[in-house]
Amino acid sequence: MTSPVLICRPGERGEALANALRATGTPVESLEVMALEALPESPAMRIAWLDIDQYDKVIVVSPFAAQCLSNALDRYWPQLPVGIDYYSVGSATAEILFDQLGVRVRIPPAASGQKGAVNEHGENTSEALLSLASLRDVAHQRILLVAGEGGRTLLADTLIERGAQVRRVAVYRRVFQPPSAAMQARLTTGDYQALIVTSGELLEHLAKWCDQAALNQPLIVSSHRLATLAGTLGFCDLKVASGATPAALAATLERSCNPKGADVDQGT
CATH class of the missing domain: 3.40.50.10090 (Rossmann fold)
Incomplete structure (x- = not known):
């Protein structure tokens, strides 16, 4: 079974992102670590x-x-x-x-x-x-x-x-909360395709549960500012989307999973 892409965007915007990713055939799971x-x-x-x-x-x-x-x-x-x-x-x-x-x-x-x-x-x-x-x-x-x-x-x-x-x-x-036990296990073992984060506060919160296996997995962020922050937190495989819209994030995920013939988005 294909490992899921993890997202942490709350509410209706999180649902829209999940739906956009699922429309491409990507399995998605929400970390549900923040509410507004x-x-x-x-x-x-x-x-x-x-x-x-x-x-x-x-x-x-x-x-x-x-x-x-x-x-x-x-x-x-x-x-x-x-x-x-x-x-x-x-x-x-x-x-x-x-x-x-x-x-x-x-x-x-x-x-x-x-x-x-x-x-x-x-x-x-x-x-x-x-x-x-x-x-x-x-x-x-x-x-x-x-x-x-x-x-x-x-x-x-x-x-x-x-x-x-x-x-x-x-x-x-x-309002922040810890990931569920199942999600903590995924972050510990790196058992997922990619992690998508579009908030600096969320990134800092999640980093508390990310072991080295997770730090080595692809992390998709919505700006170069977030990529810089991710680098300071120890994330190694950074992909920068052109924005925070579901379409931009899905396109970057597609390039990340299918890099042949596409430029690699690497955070700096």
Whole structure:
């Protein structure tokens, strides 16, 4: 029996990734080590939603943050105010905002294919989002950043350095748990085809259970930043997808399992 590909993306996005992989005939098992929980609305959140029309830009960092924002604005704004520019790191987040709120969303530019390009690898990252021309000159602009608890501070820090007034609202938390006994056994023995991880926090969490056999197995990540982190954690066989979408991850898995005639994606 073919060993499975292990994924750890929670919720509906995890199901979408699993379905995309299974459509190619790949067996999939979920590690189920993280859940996302919406935070109860605080007075600070309520003020942010009521004052949404006071912001020049709204940046939403993940699909779950987009869902939480959409639910909140539906309660307070039967009709959204105009004149706000919306941004997201990836297309999945943008799709939720468009479907739920009907707003157009700016996302990182595609790879230009030119050496030295800001988003040379075509990745959906905070760095790529910050390369947008409309986010370079933001002096005196008010920006609302909708995210989860913790996580990277690069977006807020950089925009503040560029002169913006940034308010960060955390709308959900990540809840981590150990892998099941069966999944711990797979990580100990390396009994799987590949591991797919698209979050630095998840990668650091999983590394606690990865023995050398697992560190030698293919690890597929969604950015070169994650590949660098993986290297520091001891992972040896790194494959970098062009983004975090199911299609990008499935394509990288296909190249990993069938390398003949295809370029090898090696993290650096």
